[in-house]
Amino acid sequence: MSRIQIEGLTRRFGQVTAVDHVGIDIPDGDFLVLLGPSGCGKSTLLRMIAGLTPPSDGRILLDGRDITHIPPRDRDLAMVFQSYALYPHLTVARNIGFPLRARRRPRTEIDSRVETVTRVLGLGELLTRRPRELSGGQRQRVALARALVRDPGAFLLDEPLSNLDATLRTATRAELTELHRRLGSTFVHVTHDQVEAMTMATRIAVLNRGRLEQVGTPSEVYDAPATTFVAGFIGSPAMGLLSARLDLVDGGLYARAEGVDLPVGPGDPEDGARQVLVGVRAEHLALVAPSTAPLRGVVRLVENLGSEEVAHCLVGEARLTVRGPRPLGLAAGDSVGLTTDPEHVHLFDPGSGRRLVRTPTPVTAVQS
Amino acid sequence: MTTSRAMTAVLSVGETRRPVLGHAALAVLGVVCIFPIYWLYATSFRAPEDIYSLSPFPWPLSGANYATAFQVLDIGGLLLNTTVMAVGIALGQLLTGLLAGYAFAAWEFRGKQLLYLVFVATWLVPFQVTMIPNYALLSQLGVLNTIAGVVLPSLCSALGVILLRQHMQGFPTELLEAARLDGRGSWATLWTVVVPNLRPALAALGILLFVNAWNEYFWPALVLQRSNAVLQLGLRSFMGSEGNDWGPMMATAGMACLPVLLLYLVLQKQIVNGFVRSGLK
Ligand SMILES: Nc1ncnc2c1ncn2[C@@H]1O[C@H](COP(=O)(O)OP(=O)(O)OP(=O)(O)O)[C@@H](O)[C@H]1O
Numbered sequence: 213m214s215r216i217q218i219e220g221l222t223r224r225f226g227q228v229t230a231v232d233h234v235g236i237d238i239p240d241g242d243f244l245v246l247l248g249p250s251g252c253g254k255s256t257l258l259r260m261i262a263g264l265t266p267p268s269d270g271r272i273l274l275d276g277r278d279i280t281h282i283p284p285r286d287r288d289l290a291m292v293f294q295s296y297a298l299y300p301h302l303t304v305a306r307n308i309g310f311p312l313r314a315r316r317r318p319r320t321e322i323d324s325r326v327e328t329v330t331r332v333l334g335l336g337e338l339l340t341r342r343p344r345e346l347s348g349g350q351r352q353r354v355a356l357a358r359a360l361v362r363d364p365g366a367f368l369l370d371e372p373l374s375n376l377d378a379t380l381r382t383a384t385r386a387e388l389t390e391l392h393r394r395l396g397s398t399f400v401h402v403t404h405d406q407v408e409a410m411t412m413a414t415r416i417a418v419l420n421r422g423r424l425e426q427v428g429t430p431s432e433v434y435d436a437p438a439t440t441f442v443a444g445f446i447g448s449p450a451m452g453l454l455s456a457r458l459d460l461v462d463g464g465l466y467a468r469a470e471g472v473d474l475p476v477g478p479g480d481p482e483d484g485a486r487q488v489l490v491g492v493r494a495e496h497l498a499l500v501a502p503s504t505a506p507l508r509g510v511v512r513l514v515e516n517l518g519s520e521e522v523a524h525c526l527v528g529e530a531r532l533t534v535r536g537p538r539p540l541g542l543a544a545g546d547s548v549g550l551t552t553d554p555e556h557v558h559l560f561d562p563g564s565g566r567r568l569v570r571t572p573t574p575v576t577a578v579q580s
Numbered sequence: 581m582t583t584s585r586a587m588t589a590v591l592s593v594g595e596t597r598r599p600v601l602g603h604a605a606l607a608v609l610g611v612v613c614i615f616p617i618y619w620l621y622a623t624s625f626r627a628p629e630d631i632y633s634l635s636p637f638p639w640p641l642s643g644a645n646y647a648t649a650f651q652v653l654d655i656g657g658l659l660l661n662t663t664v665m666a667v668g669i670a671l672g673q674l675l676t677g678l679l680a681g682y683a684f685a686a687w688e689f690r691g692k693q694l695l696y697l698v699f700v701a702t703w704l705v706p707f708q709v710t711m712i713p714n715y716a717l718l719s720q721l722g723v724l725n726t727i728a729g730v731v732l733p734s735l736c737s738a739l740g741v742i743l744l745r746q747h748m749q750g751f752p753t754e755l756l757e758a759a760r761l762d763g764r765g766s767w768a769t770l771w772t773v774v775v776p777n778l779r780p781a782l783a784a785l786g787i788l789l790f791v792n793a794w795n796e797y798f799w800p801a802l803v804l805q806r807s808n809a810v811l812q813l814g815l816r817s818f819m820g821s822e823g824n825d826w827g828p829m830m831a832t833a834g835m836a837c838l839p840v841l842l843l844y845l846v847l848q849k850q851i852v853n854g855f856v857r858s859g860l861k
């Protein structure tokens with residue numbers, strides 16, 4: 213049982229605000245992925261939850277209990293570090309048993325817990341080895357075992373997969389998900405890898421420059437990005453964004469700019485003449501004849517991904533990418549016509565970068 | 581094909597010549613270093629009448645100088661006293677260095693930089709400056725003429741603090757943090773995580789401090805006015821106004837060197853490791 217509530221959490225290092233008023237409610241059993249580019253404050257946030265970095269401001273609650281000023285050892289949380297932080301002088305077995313010995317548990321209990329955990333993670337043969345005699349993947353498992361052995365309320369993982377090669381990473385990803393399913397504990401997992409986030413998370417929290425941009429399920433974050441940052445950060449290739457002006461014609465809204473005349477759905481008079489950013493994901497764009505197309509541009513580059521091709525096109529001043537089965541039949545320099553369904557068009561406010569939602573009533577900014 | 585073979589031949593000659601030259605230089609240096617020690621032992625084994633002989637080999641071997649040394653001095657007692665003193669000083673300096681180095685490396689506290697600078701500064705203060713105040717203090721404490729009096733003012737060395745802080749700063753912070761999360765307090769972390777991983781450095785530093793303390797002459801001479809308290813002072817018994825009694829003196833000096841040499845032989849690997857690492861950090 214571990215619900216972690218973070219309220220207005222802030223951490224400043226001198227002039228730098230590493231984490232800026234972040235609030236997330238992580239229900240018990242959640243697999244929350246903290247996602248964001250390098251330096252956005254993910255580790256700092258995780259370390260504040262662990263108790264390793266004291267917050268400048270804000271509160272952390274664990275199952276309703278304020279733990280903001282409780283020392284790490286009394287928080288009932290276990291952490292796996294990016295470097296794994298295994299004790300080099302201890303064997304695998306003693307590394308795993310370390311947290312229990314530190315808590316002065318009886319010998320028999322320590323032995324049986326270590327035995328259970330090593331069996332679960334398949335570390336049986338490695339028990340007498342030292343960390344330097346292990347491969348990266350094995351070290352990662354030992355670090356995980358050391359966290360598991362305490363049976364903590366929640367697991368904090370700081371980029372635990374980033375030191376593994378691609379194959380191992382995919383396998384370990386699945387294993388972690390499976391472990392989470394079996395234990396039902398709360399996981400907070402830090403990564404800058406969106407594939408990791410999409411595949412493992414029950415919910416994703418996207419951070420940018422210390423601020424929380426959006427919290428939601430992987431599909432929410434992908435299908436309805438709350439800000440232009442989230443739109444650009446999640447999805448590969450990144451969502452193309454072009455600035456346009458809305459026009460109301462016969463109750464239908466059109467986004468218009470140089471080379472753009474795109475229907476975006478029904479609207480109200482007050483939405484007319486509004487400046488917006490229009491975003492469409494690569495897989496939602498379809499090729500049509502250039503002369504009558506709602507989006508008209510020039511192909512700059514075609515990338516072959518094996519099963520698919522991605523064409524980077526210039527529409528007006530903006531870059532849009534199209535993706536489809538190979539061959540797309542495009543070459544650099546071709547004029548290209550694109551279209552999409554109004555329901556796949558994302559609209560953002562150019563000033564705040566926030567998503568504009570089309571309710572049955574007019575287009576309005578999301579209340580944040 | 582032929583040209584390339586010729587090329588490799590030329591290369592290999594050049595490549596082997598350089599190590600040969602290097603080894604020759606090192607060998608000369610080694611001999612220069614070892615010679616005084618060899619001469620010390622050679623002299624100690626000469627018969628008393630051959631003591632000024634310049635023959636490189638002491639022949640016939642004679643134990644007479646050792647016999648004289650044992651007659652004049654209580655070598656066993658001196659050895660014991662010296663060991664107690666040197667071990668006491670080395671352990672004391674190691675412990676204070678460990679605690680202070682840990683605090684400087686792993687903790688954040690107000691005035692840390694300043695305090696560290698003060699520590700470094702004490703290292704720069706010459707011994708002669710603190711000698712008289714320390715002596716006066718010992719006299720007031722009533723520990724003059726005791727081994728404790730020699731050890732007490734030497735319990736903390738800035739060198740130990742500086743070197744250990746340096747080592748601990750290279751120690752991964754994440755390990756300390758992992759120990760904190762795993763439930764170890766700061767004190768327990770020092771002994772269960774830091775110390776076991778610093779063993780080579782501690783061994784190297786411990787030996788350095790031990791050898792320093794062992795070879796100390798001036799301070800023990802000041803505190804222990806009885807000349808027969810430690811080996812280094814015992815050597816004085818063979819210096820007379822009519823000239824020095826070289827044979828027994830070399831025999832005693834030879835015995836004084838033995839523990840250090842033995843220690844080095846036993847812990848050679850650790851010492852080298854420790855110095856190599858401190859060099860890399
Ligand atoms: N101890 C510190 N002292 C000063 N600044 C710090 C400290 N720790 C972090 N920062 C700063 O805070 C910001 C966020 O750092 P943080 O390590 O949380 O980023 P991150 O999202 O984990 O990045 P990465 O993906 O590279 O690990 C960075 O600008 C960093 O320079």
Ligand SMILES: [Mg+2]
Nearest residue numbers: 254255256370
């Ligand atoms: Mg990080």
